[in-house]
Amino acid sequence: GFPGTPGIMGMKGEKGEGAFIHRSAFSVGLTGRVPHPNVPILFSKVFYNEQQHYDVSTGKFRCSVPGMYYFAYHLTVYLSDAKISLYKQDRAVLFTYDQFQPNNVDQASGSVLLHLNAGEEVWLQVYGEGANNGVYADNINDSTFMGFLLYPDLDVH
Amino acid sequence: GFPGTPGIMGMKGEKGEGAFIHRSAFSVGLTGRVPHPNVPILFSKVFYNEQQHYDVSTGKFRCSVPGMYYFAYHLTVYLSDAKISLYKQDRAVLFTYDQFQPNNVDQASGSVLLHLNAGEEVWLQVYGEGANNGVYADNINDSTFMGFLLYPDLDVH
Amino acid sequence: GFPGTPGIMGMKGEKGEGAFIHRSAFSVGLTGRVPHPNVPILFSKVFYNEQQHYDVSTGKFRCSVPGMYYFAYHLTVYLSDAKISLYKQDRAVLFTYDQFQPNNVDQASGSVLLHLNAGEEVWLQVYGEGANNGVYADNINDSTFMGFLLYPDLDVH
C-alpha cells in the first residue's frame, strides 16, 4: 500500500523569555542624620520597594534574583565630613568621601554595577572610626539609596 | 503500507516579551541659569527624547507607559544656593539642597525610582520662595535631568 | 493495501528569543589621580565588564550592540578644580565642573542617555588646557565611570 500521510506539524516553540519576569528594585531615603557609624544605615522612607527585597528593619538589600544590579546613592553632607562605603557581604566595595565646611552644605553620590548571587546582601555604612558620619536628612533634605536588577543571569531562566 | 514521513518541525516560538516593546526615556540639559523659581525648569538641550514623552515646551515628562521609572538629575551650583525638588503631580517627592560659596562651584545630584500611572507628570522645580535658584548651565557647564522606564506594569502586556 | 499510518509529529519549534540576549555594561574606577589631561582617562579598577566592551587599555567603551545607553560618572574632586567631559567620538557631549577649596574635598557627578551605533566610542577626559585635572582616587576614595545598554535598537533583533 501507499505510505501514510505525513505526521502533523510539530508544536510551536515556547515563547521567549520576557524581560520582566525577573524584577527586583528598591529606592529609599533617610529620615534624619545618620545616628550610628559601623552599622548598616537604615533608610526607612520608601519610594519603591514592591518586591520587598530591601529590608527596612536592617537597611540591607538581599538578592533574590541572581544577576547584575545597579546601585546608586545621593547623600546630603552637613555638620561633619562624610565617608560612606557600599558594602557587599561585609566587604567595602565603593568609597565616597566629601568634606564639610560651615555654610557649605554639599552633595555626594556614587553608583556601581555589581553581580550578585542569591542571598548576597548590599548596604551603605559609614566607613572607618565614625568621625565621618555627616550624612544628613530631614523632611525637606534627602539622602537616598537605590538599586535595581538590570540583567538577570541567563542560566536561571 | 508504511507509516508516513514525520511531520515538519513546528514553528519557532514567539519572541519573548520584551523589554523592548515598551520604551520611554528622555535625557535633557539646561542652557542657562534657572530663570524662574516656582515653575517647572525648562531643560531644552536634548540628548535623547525619541518617544517625545518629555515636553520641551513645559519641562514636564508625561507617563505614557504605566510602570516603574528611574529619574536622575545632576546640577551645577553657582552664584547662589540651590534647592531643587523633583515633583510628581504637584507633590515634591525628592529634595536636593547644596550651598554655594564664592570660588567653589559645586555639583549636586539626585535619583529615585517611582511608579507612574498613565498621564502622571514628573518635573524639577526650585523649592520654596525662590532664594535657592543657583542652578546654572552654559555651553560648557551642564545641569541635566533624565528618566527612563525600567519595569512596565505586567498587566499592560 | 491500505495507506500506512500517519507520520510522527514534527519536532517542536525553537524557543523564541529572550529579552536579554543583548547585553552590554561596564563599571570601572580610577586607581590614582588623573595623570594626563587631553587623553581618555584610564579607569583600571573593574567592578563589572563581563562583555569586555570597555577596554581597560584605552579607557574607552566601544559599542557592540546598537541602541540607547545610560552612562554615569562620580568623581572625587581633590587638590585642584575638576572639569571633565564625556566624549562620544571625539565630541565633548557633557560637561561637569567642580571647584576645589582646601579642606573641602567634593564630589561631582553626571549622567546621560545616548544612542550609539556599532563601533562608536565613549570615554571621559579632562576638558580644556589641563588646569582642571583635580579628579582623584586612591584605595579608599573612588572616582568611577559606568555604562549599560538600556534599549537595543529594535531592528537588530
Ligand SMILES: [Ca+2]
Ligand atoms: Ca556646597
Ligand SMILES: [Ca+2]
Ligand atoms: Ca566645589
Ligand SMILES: [Ca+2]
Ligand atoms: Ca565638600
